[in-house]
Amino acid sequence: MALPARLTTEFTELLTHYPKKQAALIPILHRCQEELGGWISPQTMEDCAEFLGLEAVEVYGVASFYPMFRMRPPGKHVVSVCHNISCALRGADDLLAQVCEITGAAPHHTSADGRFTVATVECQGACANAPMFDLDGVYHEDLTPEKVVKIFGGLDGGK
Amino acid sequence: MSNYPTYLLDRAKITDAHTLAVAQKHGAYEALRKVLKEGISYAEVIRVVKDSGLRGRGGAGFSTGMKWSFMPDPVTDPRPRYLAINADESEPGTCKDRVLMEQDPHGFLEGCLLSAYAIRAKVIYIYVRGEYRAPYNRVLAAIAQARAAGLIGKKILGSDFDCEVWMHKGAGAYICGEETGLMESLEGKRGHPRPKPPFPAAFGLWGQPTTVNNVETVFNAPFIVLRGAEWFKSMGTKTSTGNLLVGVSGHVNRPGVYELPFGVSCREILEDVCGGVWKQRKLKGFLPGGSSTGVLTAAFIDTPMEHDAIKQTGSMLGTAAMIVMDETACMVRAHEIIARFYEHESCGQCSQCREGTQWLHQIFHRIEHGKGRMEDIDMLVTLSRGMAPAKTICALSDAAAIPTLAAVQHFRGEFEDHVKQACCPFLPAGTKRPVFAGAH
Ligand SMILES: Cc1cc2nc3c(=O)[nH]c(=O)nc-3n(C[C@H](O)[C@H](O)[C@H](O)COP(=O)(O)O)c2cc1C
Ligand code: SF4
């Protein structure tokens, strides 16, 4: 298998930004994760390696270093709850407990129905608006239990 | 609230300042225009920035003009050279660069371009932490607008200054905020910091001369170029000049990112700017500049927020990210979290750091969860002294060790109470700290 043509076109342009091909690896992995199922599959790693002229093991070595790259397929929605100091001081423990209860997922696990993956993450740079989580790539800040109920209630058309 | 002259966030407060039209109406790119139209030399730009006393806002506080002057002369060293902008912003408590990128991306880009001009770089990489999607998209859109207007690319504004700007996403590793870790990461590798020397000005990205600057640092440059070094020095203190963004988080009524001159007291920040400690409670302590800076007790609240004064307390200004803790906060728990963070983020190259951060976290954890021994408290100190100062490739090890030493120094009694009572005295009776399966 190879990368889809729309991605290779995009990545070919990306290569022009750098004097060496490998520099495009992390941006490429991001785009693959976004476009190819929300994770970096072994196949994706092989395809990226081939595209960049690297060994698959080199790609794995890099991908596995970075917490944002997922090595397993996630649920339909991904909730990343910050549990670092500023958020912890303003109720991150309770927030995480509430998110786990609503989603039915334990931290770093996916709910049985496959709908949610919950993760704890380190500081997201939203400390003055703590506590916070990132839901599918969008920050939700200054969270209260009521706001959290509303956010999840509004997902997937309120299902 | 106190009235000080401002400039950093002025444009950010204007509606739609992220668009080129509005930004230009409010002064964006004026400094760049002046430099290019009047043919002000790069040496002159470096001189005025050096004279202004501008110090890096990324945490170390190094003189920016000095750093720029370390770049080799392009006549004798014609290798390609790079400016890398550090927008990794991952130090817990720090959330300021994001405001500049999101609210005033053109002001930020102008700062990048002027800095590149000063060091004669033709390519700028902006390394943004991967989680910052909104700031990334804002800057990316601003780059497209600026390029279409002839402000980026070949022969900028008709001058012979060529400069390209590329955005580059990180992927969630704190260590890539360390400048050599950043360069490794930008090259598409694991973010393992490099031993220094060689310094980036001699051997940086792909082995070429490189300067790494923080977002807020370069953001200051256009103002200095337009208004002069004397104007800049009229704000702040003798050795910490200008205004800085202070991010306040934790137990305060009005957390936020505020623009203040260096030298305003931490009390003024807490009480006047942020409306005091929340819930009518008393202050127990605060970290003055992010998770890597040693905690201070309430007795230090009159310390001016500037490099020298904070240093005299034994702590550091860091990123001026003030994390405030009220009387109900548990210092052991707070430092357990901080220690967990450094364990998670250590890149593992140096044994002192790799092993030390694990041990620190385990010991904090056991004390907090009622399983600590009295000897553990001294063990924290012994371990930390083995990890710092400057014993490892980069300063992450110091960043883990120094807050530990400060916590034990200032709050030893709290550690002893945990051990004596075999539990955390700040938890209501009968409750437990949540420990989540799988949570790291
Ligand atoms: C572990 C570690 C993490 C760092 N993270 C950041 C960061 O997220 N952003 C930043 O600007 N500087 C960070 N720094 C500081 C950089 O190494 C570097 O000093 C800075 O980017 C230089 O820019 P300046 O001179 O403009 O401040 C970090 C340093 C260390 C040791
Ligand atoms: S001090 Fe820690 S983070 Fe820095 S290079 Fe050594 S092991 Fe890596």
Ligand code: FES
């Ligand atoms: S500590 Fe949670 S966003 Fe910074």
